[in-house]
Amino acid sequence: MRATEVTTNKLDGSYNQHMHILICVESAYFNTKGAYISQEEWTNLWQKAMKLNYKPVVHIETVKNKKRNQEIEYTAIEAAVQETAKYSVKDADYLSGNLENDLEVVKDLEEGLYRKRMVAYGGLLKEIHKQLNLDDVEEGDLIRVDDESEEDEKAYSVVAHWNWAMKNYYIY
Template sequence: MSFQASDGGFTTVNLSHQDKKDKNQLNLSEVSKIGKTWDKHRANAEKISNYYASASEASFKNYALRVRRCSEWLEFELLPDESEDILNLKLLNAQFCRVRHCPVCQWRRSLKWKAKAYKILPQVVTDYPKYRWLFITLTVKNCHIKELRQTLDCINKAFKRLTELKAWPIKGWVKSIEVTKGRDGISAHPHLHILSMVQPSYFSHGYISQAKWVELWQQCLRVDYQPVVHISAIALDHDPKLLIPEILKYQIKVSDLVADREWFLELTRQLHKTRAIAVGGILRHYMRELEEKNQDLIGESEEMNEVDRESLLFRWGSKQKKYY
């Protein structure tokens, strides 16, 4: 068995006749490089399930059961390539729990967001070829994890005030909220990442300096300290799609999710029914589907069809910590 280059979302593998005969005895990580990623996220999902199971809330017990059953089985379709011995391996069927902080579902959701954005942004650039793009990060001071919901409410209200200012130059934006774990183990650092469009004349008329952005954000936050603000312009010859991974990455780093049980459980309470992504202005017409809650985590192109094809089926092995 040998690996070939990945192409168009497929993982390409070279299976010998013996491999085909014994294909259901293979580890996923032996068949595909993405197998190690599946193994890692599924192992972390077990940790999250155990965290939820140890909590007193009935809703968390339900989360524990759902996460434990998440993606227990994975079925991949084998699609023949031009070469007789080359097969494309693509996810065909899986049952996902859709619990917000399940590492597997968070990963799949991020992949779907990115795929949609990569598909949509070229049309935006075509429709607004002379518009410029900015990448903005707006921060606040760390808060205690038990004050996260209140802090996020303040941040969102402040951002709304910012968009209502006459000085607000942004014509379209995608906003994501990221929360990282404080070094002290009990705090959280919420901040906003914003991919934004400005008119072609922005840098000659209506330009806002770094210092002015800090002043405006402080004004809208209504705080007595200067918050940290990062602003960077995307060069004319650079593609805004390059920033999609940063904007649509995980809301919470997996390492933070599994680092501390109590911090994680409180995080779940604090983020319940909050929104991770929002779209506004011109971009809302193009990208509002990023705000949808129950998105398909497999993909239309990966759904089963009427054509019978060979497939590989893998089951999660809790003891082995891998799919086999």
């Protein structure tokens, strides 16, 4: 599973795209000689793949289940999936209170992220996604998520957005 996140630098106005990736491996991966890829090797592989002239920041960690308890293991994996897919852009990262600046940043993000797949599934997680009959992240219906018809909905829609800095929802 891969989720792309974009952050903004308030000091220089630059944008930073990075990825959160969850990789499922066989348990033998950690014990089999030559199978395990170290942090340094991941960094070198990423640098080579991206043809970078600098060492990129690569942070790898294992989803741990220290107590070998199946319920805790499920919770740890669920938390890892949630963390990976949490958000693509945090509004607290780019909303400054300066309307002109905020509109420019939103415009940049809209143009830069247009038609970009921000979340993608592969391998085992793709199979699980399919088995659960989950909506497609890019093409799915994000408005109608239940069986209610439009006629049943005689009310109006309200769009609210979570603001992490203010720890509250804002209605648009």
